[in-house]
Amino acid sequence: MERAERKLADPAAMALLIRGLYIHTGRYPWVLMQSPPGETEIPQEALIIDIAPARYDHQYVDIEYAAKILQDAYTAWEFDRAPAGAEALARSETGKKAPSCVVVQDADTVQGVYWIDRDFDAAKERMEAKNDALLTEKVSLPPLGFNAAHRAGVVKNKIALVTGGAQGIGAIIAQSLAASGALVFIADRNLEGAETLAAQINAKEKRTAAIPVAVDVADEASVKALFKTLIQNVGGLDICISNAGVLKAGSVLEQSLQDFSFVTDINYTGFFLIAKYAGLLFREQHRTALHWKTDIIQINSKSGLEGSNKNGAYAGGKFGGIGLTKSFALELADYNIKVNAVCPGNFFDGSLWSDPEKGLFVQYLRAGKVPGAKHIADVKAYYEAKVPMKRGCTGQDVMRAIYYIIEQEYETGQAVPVTGGQVMLH
Ligand SMILES: NC(=O)c1ccc[n+]([C@@H]2O[C@H](COP(=O)([O-])OP(=O)(O)OC[C@H]3O[C@@H](n4cnc5c(N)ncnc54)[C@H](O)[C@@H]3O)[C@@H](O)[C@H]2O)c1
Structure with missing residues (x-):
């Protein structure tokens, strides 16, 4: 039943799989956007995924199989462009290249064109400009320190x-x-x-x-x-x-x-x-x-x-x-x-406590809940002391x-x- 609910090349399911793949290879978060439906143009540097083999009953796609096809296609894409010699050495310092655009096809029909970049504005700009220049991916996260700035x-x-x-x-x-x-x-x-x-x-x-x-x-x-x-x-x-x-x-x-x-x-x-x-x-x-x-x-x-x-x-x-x-x-x-x-x-600073009309401080003051309290400050001091x-x-x-x-x-x-x-x- 769960399988049958997934329509062929469901754009949402494919978006999650593609973003997941980039996260997996780069160990970084990415933003992924889909061109509006009807986009059929295939950018030159795009990674092309044919999900027709994952199709069953002519209508549905097996998501697990689609994930595998996606992974294999990405690996083949990387292999085709693998640098050699001096170029490989230079690349190992700057990180590896990854496609910024993924096209999902069902046989010859384009089902979705997805644009990827590190943040929302960059991904949007890429999609609007149809900029398929490759991404440079660093390979691992820098080590985390223990101070608050590093933690954030x-x-x-x-x-x-x-x-x-x-x-x-x-x-x-x-x-x-x-x-x-x-x-x-x-x-x-x-x-x-x-x-x-x-x-x-x-x-x-x-x-x-x-x-x-x-x-x-x-x-x-x-x-x-x-x-x-x-x-x-x-x-x-x-x-x-x-x-x-x-x-x-x-x-x-x-x-x-x-x-x-x-x-x-x-x-x-x-x-x-x-x-x-x-x-x-x-x-x-x-x-x-x-x-x-x-x-x-x-x-x-x-x-x-x-x-x-x-x-x-x-x-x-x-x-x-x-x-x-x-x-x-x-x-x-x-x-x-x-x-x-x-x-x-x-959280005394929020409206639940400090709203001047309905906040708990004013309510408790009016209700005489805090013995001897004459002002909101007295009520607040009473609760802080707890x-x-x-x-x-x-x-x-x-x-x-x-x-x-x-x-x-x-x-x-x-x-x-x-x-x-x-x-x-x-
Ligand atoms: N204020 C405190 O002292 C305190 C203490 C401990 C925990 N909390 C918890 O922290 C959270 C935030 O509390 P707060 O004091 O900042 O609250 P708040 O009343 O200031 O803000 C709550 C927000 O949730 C939104 N909201 C309410 N019902 C919603 C719904 N059905 N769907 C979507 N949005 C809805 C409101 O529009 C509002 O923007 C709550 O879960 C609260 O229980 C608050």
């Missing part, structure tokens, strides 16, 4: 998705990843907010570093469409950060099922949906990018590690998120997909944990607390 280097040129990235912690994650050289899809229910932030990031980084997309993570069709957009635009993904989340506090004795479901659908089911479609995409990419590690990271909470009074829907969904993280990690390790969670403590390190969690604290998870190849199924010691692992 692990995301350079990688393609990342951040859900709920229009504001709050998600916005800081999107800004930080972009500043470290990644291309970030900012996916949010608030498209306008995502567009504004993406424009700010692109102006600051002076390149296409962020792309806004609309999504409702609680709606499967919307999540499916998000991943389709992603593949169509850049050919794949390396880092998926499931950050979108909501909070509606309420007593178990009083909370309506509607409010409970609202929180659960976004925080728990939303993570399942994002992980499902990211997992499907990463699995496909893995067919040709065998050694490439990909990441699914859930922004969980300290409320995923201990109960939260009159906040059961939130804590329950976050506890569940860790259960999903551990279970998905077990299943997806076979495809080199790591699944981890980050559990931040209270943290052994005497301050709230910041976006940079969360980022350090994210970089650690991505850099650490030997860790999956973990929930990393970032709480200043307020909540510790049991």
Whole structure:
């Protein structure tokens, strides 16, 4: 059944296989774009793949077989152009050459023309100019150091998705990843907010570093469409950060099922949906990018590690998120997909706490929840004092944990607390 669903030369499936192959040979991330349908011209230097032998029932293509054909064609392409003598010596210093354009054919019919380069702007320029000049590939990643700047280097040129990235912690994650050289899809229910932030990031980084997309993570069709957009635009993904989340506090004795479901659908089911479609995409990419590690990271909470009074829907969904993280990690390790969670403590600077109208500080002040508190500052001081390190969690604290998870190849199924010691692992 799974085989039959794959249409002949499905452009999305081929895009993932081709990008995976480049990642595998270069050990670097790449961006891949497809010419609009109907392109039949074959550039001179292109790598041509005939997938007709992978066809069965005249209609469908066997993806596994197509991956093999792709790999063989690439090897033959390299062999045909193998340098010899002095040229080979010179090349070994500069890196090897790779095609920047791949044409997928079915016998004589062009099915897709794909353009590859190291970043979004370069790939787009190549596609528009039909520039098929060869790429120079360095062969291995430089060794990583241990300082923060080196650590951030692990995301350079990688393609990342951040859900709920229009504001709050998600916005800081999107800004930080972009500043470290990644291309970030900012996916949010608030498209306008995502567009504004993406424009700010692109102006600051002076390149296409962020792309806004609309999504409702609680709606499967919307999540499916998000991943389709992603593949169509850049050919794949390396880092998926499931950050979108909501909070509606309420007593178990009083909370309506509607409010409970609202929180659960976004925080728990939303993570399942994002992980499902990211997992499907990463699995496909893995067919040709065998050694490439990909990441699914859930922004969980300290409320995923201990109960939260009159906040059961939130804590329950976050506890569940860790259960999903551990279970998905077990299943997806076979495809080199790591699944981890980050559990931040209270992010006092964000709108959840600091919004002057609806934030928790003002709500707690009005409700008299903190004895003797007269001002917002008193409420804040009360909550800061609960943290052994005497301050709230910041976006940079969360980022350090994210970089650690991505850099650490030997860790999956973990929930990393970032709480200043307020909540510790049991
Ligand atoms: N704020 C904290 O103190 C804190 C602490 C620990 C963990 N967290 C977690 O961090 C994450 C971000 O929290 P925040 O405080 O930055 O939140 P926020 O409310 O500031 O931002 C959340 C973003 O998610 C988007 N969003 C909400 N529902 C969505 C949906 N169905 N589909 C797509 N996008 C949706 C919103 O539009 C918004 O841009 C959440 O998962 C939250 O549980 C927050």
